Amino acid sequence: MNIIQPSILPGFMELLPQEQVLFDQVKETIERTYRRYGYWPLDTPAIEKNEILFAKGGGETTKQIFRIEKGENASEQSLRFDLTVPLARYVAQHQSELSFPFRRYHIAKVYRGERNQRGRYREFYQADIDVIGLDHLSIINDAEVPAAIYDIFSEIGIPGVRVHINHRGLMNGFYTSIGVEDVQSVLHAVDKLGKVGADVLKEMLEDEGLDAEQIERIFAFIGVTDARGAEERLQAIAEAMPEDAPGADLFRQGYSDLMTIKKAMHGFGMPEEAVVVDLAITRGLDYYTGVVYETFIDGYESLGSVASGGRYDNLASNFSKQHMPGVGISIGLTRLFFQLREANLIAPEQQGYIDAIVIAMSDEEVPQTVALTRHLRDAGIVAQAYTEAGKLKKKFSYADAVKAQYTLIIGESERQEQTVSVKNMATGVQETLPWDDAIDAIRRGKEENA
Amino acid sequence: MNIIQPSILPGFMELLPQEQVLFDQVKETIERTYRRYGYWPLDTPAIEKNEILFAKGGGETTKQIFRIEKGENASEQSLRFDLTVPLARYVAQHQSELSFPFRRYHIAKVYRGERNQRGRYREFYQADIDVIGLDHLSIINDAEVPAAIYDIFSEIGIPGVRVHINHRGLMNGFYTSIGVEDVQSVLHAVDKLGKVGADVLKEMLEDEGLDAEQIERIFAFIGVTDARGAEERLQAIAEAMPEDAPGADLFRQGYSDLMTIKKAMHGFGMPEEAVVVDLAITRGLDYYTGVVYETFIDGYESLGSVASGGRYDNLASNFSKQHMPGVGISIGLTRLFFQLREANLIAPEQQGYIDAIVIAMSDEEVPQTVALTRHLRDAGIVAQAYTEAGKLKKKFSYADAVKAQYTLIIGESERQEQTVSVKNMATGVQETLPWDDAIDAIRRGKEENA
Numbered sequence: 001m002n003i004i005q006p007s008i009l010p011g012f013m014e015l016l017p018q019e020q021v022l023f024d025q026v027k028e029t030i031e032r033t034y035r036r037y038g039y040w041p042l043d044t045p046a047i048e049k050n051e052i053l054f055a056k057g058g059g060e061t062t063k064q065i066f067r068i069e070k071g072e073n074a075s076e077q078s079l080r081f082d083l084t085v086p087l088a089r090y091v092a093q094h095q096s097e098l099s100f101p102f103r104r105y106h107i108a109k110v111y112r113g114e115r116n117q118r119g120r121y122r123e124f125y126q127a128d129i130d131v132i133g134l135d136h137l138s139i140i141n142d143a144e145v146p147a148a149i150y151d152i153f154s155e156i157g158i159p160g161v162r163v164h165i166n167h168r169g170l171m172n173g174f175y176t177s178i179g180v181e182d183v184q185s186v187l188h189a190v191d192k193l194g195k196v197g198a199d200v201l202k203e204m205l206e207d208e209g210l211d212a213e214q215i216e217r218i219f220a221f222i223g224v225t226d227a228r229g230a231e232e233r234l235q236a237i238a239e240a241m242p243e244d245a246p247g248a249d250l251f252r253q254g255y256s257d258l259m260t261i262k263k264a265m266h267g268f269g270m271p272e273e274a275v276v277v278d279l280a281i282t283r284g285l286d287y288y289t290g291v292v293y294e295t296f297i298d299g300y301e302s303l304g305s306v307a308s309g310g311r312y313d314n315l316a317s318n319f320s321k322q323h324m325p326g327v328g329i330s331i332g333l334t335r336l337f338f339q340l341r342e343a344n345l346i347a348p349e350q351q352g353y354i355d356a357i358v359i360a361m362s363d364e365e366v367p368q369t370v371a372l373t374r375h376l377r378d379a380g381i382v383a384q385a386y387t388e389a390g391k392l393k394k395k396f397s398y399a400d401a402v403k404a405q406y407t408l409i410i411g412e413s414e415r416q417e418q419t420v421s422v423k424n425m426a427t428g429v430q431e432t433l434p435w436d437d438a439i440d441a442i443r444r445g446k447e448e449n450a
Numbered sequence: 451m452n453i454i455q456p457s458i459l460p461g462f463m464e465l466l467p468q469e470q471v472l473f474d475q476v477k478e479t480i481e482r483t484y485r486r487y488g489y490w491p492l493d494t495p496a497i498e499k500n501e502i503l504f505a506k507g508g509g510e511t512t513k514q515i516f517r518i519e520k521g522e523n524a525s526e527q528s529l530r531f532d533l534t535v536p537l538a539r540y541v542a543q544h545q546s547e548l549s550f551p552f553r554r555y556h557i558a559k560v561y562r563g564e565r566n567q568r569g570r571y572r573e574f575y576q577a578d579i580d581v582i583g584l585d586h587l588s589i590i591n592d593a594e595v596p597a598a599i600y601d602i603f604s605e606i607g608i609p610g611v612r613v614h615i616n617h618r619g620l621m622n623g624f625y626t627s628i629g630v631e632d633v634q635s636v637l638h639a640v641d642k643l644g645k646v647g648a649d650v651l652k653e654m655l656e657d658e659g660l661d662a663e664q665i666e667r668i669f670a671f672i673g674v675t676d677a678r679g680a681e682e683r684l685q686a687i688a689e690a691m692p693e694d695a696p697g698a699d700l701f702r703q704g705y706s707d708l709m710t711i712k713k714a715m716h717g718f719g720m721p722e723e724a725v726v727v728d729l730a731i732t733r734g735l736d737y738y739t740g741v742v743y744e745t746f747i748d749g750y751e752s753l754g755s756v757a758s759g760g761r762y763d764n765l766a767s768n769f770s771k772q773h774m775p776g777v778g779i780s781i782g783l784t785r786l787f788f789q790l791r792e793a794n795l796i797a798p799e800q801q802g803y804i805d806a807i808v809i810a811m812s813d814e815e816v817p818q819t820v821a822l823t824r825h826l827r828d829a830g831i832v833a834q835a836y837t838e839a840g841k842l843k844k845k846f847s848y849a850d851a852v853k854a855q856y857t858l859i860i861g862e863s864e865r866q867e868q869t870v871s872v873k874n875m876a877t878g879v880q881e882t883l884p885w886d887d888a889i890d891a892i893r894r895g896k897e898e899n900a
Binding site for chain 2: 040101138
């Protein structure tokens with residue numbers, strides 16, 4: 001028969017079993033935390049109508065879309081490129097059946113035909129939480145969303161996570177107050193600071209038509225030339241700003257909101273050092289209207305932001321006349337996993353996906369091997385029976401390969417005496433025990449490791 | 451702004467939050483069981499190259515495929531239509547990095563452009579387990595796979611699950627022994643018995659060119675005209691069959707294997723009544739070569755088989771010269787969920803996705819509401835803070851809507867006394883407690899419910 005070379009498409013992640021277990025552990029930590037925060041699960045179709053996906057107009061996204069060819073019905077359809085558009089469609093469609101604020105998490109694959117490069121994926125998991133209000137939404141929600149992110153990284157065991165916060169209203173107010181006309185455009189330039197450095201940013205701002213004094217004030221604001229902390233800088237700006245300056249009200253409201261949010265972030269359990277007011281982050285996406293977040297790992301800033309989001313004024317404006325403000329944050333899980341592995345911040349456990357493998361020395365011991373495996377499982381122990389024919393060496397090397405915590409062997413004498421030889425693979429200690437004692441020993445070992 | 455009517459494509463399932471929680475509970479029961487059996491997780495790309503997906507030739511499946519339009523690279527690509535082809539590709543591609551028998555579970559969405567009808571979905575979850583050997587694979591694996599399915603339904607709380615088993619070798623041997631030449635074709639006819647009834651099947655077999663005696667023997671074999679149990683019938687056939695009859699060896703080996711598998715199914719924990727030898731099931735797919743399974747729920751046979759599979763001789767023949775026999779079973783989870791809900795065999799819990807909702811009576815109580823919510827979460831309690839402005843009535847009706855187990859209220863007096871009013875929503879009992887006592891009470895309540 002003609003053999004087809006087995007391969008997958010470029011830009012798709014596929015893991016070997018041990019790595020997959022690790023990936024799933026990270027994914028489940030995220031899910032468990034989102035649930036503990038009381039966000040509801042959501043699972044929408046991976047395929048949406050194009051009229052839904054392109055409701056906003058699209059732009060760059062349109063070029064990256066994976067379109068579906070399916071003649072049967074007239075609707076044009078594509079794979080989703082994020083989980084936010086499906087959420088907007090969902091809340092608009094099911095508005096009368098939901099309770100608001102509607103809080104949901106969604107961990108699922110999305111698709112973007114990005115340029116193929118290492119660490120960038122065309123199919124990747126996003127892990128999002130969002131809270132959507134009807135007409136109003138308390139800014140306390142804006143504090144809770146990053147607190148969940150902080151908890152997740154703590155549970156994964158990654159220290160030094162810092163959520164950087166800024167506020168669009170505060171920024172709009174400040175830039176307006178110093179005479180900037182096209183604030184959006186200047187924010188796009190400032191967003192590049194980390195990549196291009198202060199000198200290039202200065203040129204970019206000059207190209208935007210700003211004068212030397214305006215640029216000086218911006219550099220002081222974002223912290224390039226003013227070494228004080230952001231909160232001190234903000235306070236000084238607030239005190240110096242005339243009450244009737246253009247943008248002053250916007251600035252003051254944004255400033256006050258940002259401080260309320262910061263305080264509540266601590267209230268939700270984030271330590272002092274984990275919350276960083278950072279007036280240089282702006283978030284590229286234009287629909288954020290209040291707080292914005294980016295998340296960095298101390299010492300691994302080069303990874304970029306590992307969780308980003310913010311407050312938006314009206315989620316579903318394309319699908320409903322109802323005004324729905326919201327706030328959310330997103331982890332790009334597939335890329336994050338790649339980065340954490342590359343930086344060696346996480347690694348698969350040496351042992352333990354399988355608690356116990358039970359080996360039959362010969363066909364004679366198969367019935368007992370099956371029965372013991374069943375009893376182990378009934379006791380909540382992850383157990384596998386090995387009943388293949390073959391030499392002893394092959395059996396033991398398989399037991400090594402699956403990295404079980406315990407290898408259990410039933411040979412002729414164990415079969416006759418209704419016992420089992422139990423080898424603790426971490427310590428190398430081996431003993432022969434009656435079944436019940438073996439089950440107890442493994443269960444105790446499992447509890448100690450948990 | 452122009453409003454686009456929010457909707458999804460026909461044939462896709464999307465659930466409201468309470469139903470989604472129930473769906474996830476079923477999905478997690480499946481996953482937890484598969485893991486307890488020691489199957490490893492696998493997550494392959496939803497998009498595969500067409501040369502992989504169509505390696506077998508395709509047939510009916512080709513017409514149902516969701517093709518991707520993505521110009522950038524030359525490879526034609528489509529959404530997978532099952533999890534078996536990706537598994538075959540995976541084991542062939544990663545053969546040198548895997549340990550065999552390779553045991554994996556995979557719970558993920560697949561895509562088929564089926565005719566649109568109630569209860570049939572174009573995007574649906576499959577939940578599969580498979581064990582793949584190199585050259586050989588012990589038939590004890592064939593007993594374990596359905597045992598996992600039985601455990602899953604027990605855990606979901608659905609009684610009366612029966613796994614029907616048959617064996618392709620046994621069937622081939624029997625039909626050959628009575629002079630059938632095109633066994634495959636006759637099996638396809640017999641497969642229709644449940645749908646068309648005995649009279650139509652008789653006509654179909656006549657059309658296949660079988661004579662009255664052959665049809666009589668088939669009807670006795672599959673149990674239409676012989677009221678004895680299948681095992682008694684098999685024994686009688688085995689005793690009557692001349693040793694040198696064509697197909698006799700095949701029949702005898704299949705019969706012996708089927709009995710070994712049945713015995714080991716009981717060894718893995720399935721009770722006597724849960725295993726039914728059923729000589730009328732054949733499985734439509736032609737690649738099964740040994741045991742085949744279908745799973746029925748007592749009293750709900752009209753739902754059809756809720757988990758099906760069997761033994762195949764060579765999984766990855768299109769992708770590798772290595773001979774890889776395997777055995778597996780698949781649950782069509784999306785359809786199963788639809789069916790179990792329709793039959794009212796499962797239902798969402800009245801309360802309890804959220805353990806506790808903490809309500810701030812006014813803005814004054816927000817900081818304490820936030821802090822208490824955090825302490826509840828630290829204690830492993832699923833908690834939500836409700837900090838929206840508005841009338842009391844609105845707050846309480848929200849608490850009702852999210853169906854928390856406990857509603858906690860912090861008003862002025864609770865704030866001043868560092869207490870909280872705790873209402874058990876199931877019993878209606880309300881008491882005012884210090885925070886620690888409230889947390890203890892809720893944790894105890896949660897443990898009792900678990």
